[in-house]
Amino acid sequence: MRTAEVRVAAAGDAAEIARIQRLTWRTAYAGLLGERALAELDSTAERRWAEAIAFPGTTVHVAVEGDTTVGFCVAGLAPHEEVASASGTLPGDADRTGLIATLLVEPRxxxxxxGGRLLAAAAEGLRLRGAERGISWVAESDSASLGFFRHAGWRPDGTVRTLDTGERRLREVRLTGGLELRLVP
Known part of the structure; x- marks a missing residue:
């Protein structure tokens, strides 16, 4: 039986993280993002992931099964612009809110x-940094990711944003939830 675990990413993980992102985006998000956004990802992903792994205040976790990297998650304290309401108002807990910036598992x-192990590890790290709740932005049409976060107890908070990919507009909903996550076998 292969062992599954989550660990903090090292600089040498950037290429595998980029590979997983490219494959997952091409499989699950091609219709949402457009070919131009995917092509840009192809040319810059590995360098950007190396920068993200080294960025202070952010933790990149990787999920590994046996010797294979199968997913990743990026977490850190949420920047105020990510926590603010549509009017720009900050909630009272803005400085105690964590952000799950990305969580992807290779489809196969x-x-x-x-995914659950990645979210639990990220939540634990955020709690250690003083966060009391988490947020994440998910494409409104991504039923798999919305279902995953709902299963973890996270819900839409009523805030939406629209991103311009250069070819399309991508509407995202902000989810929020607790960081006291427990894995159920």
């Missing part, structure tokens, strides 16, 4: 608990 490794 889905439904094996990797």
């Amino acid at each position: 490794w889905g439904r094996r608990g990797h």
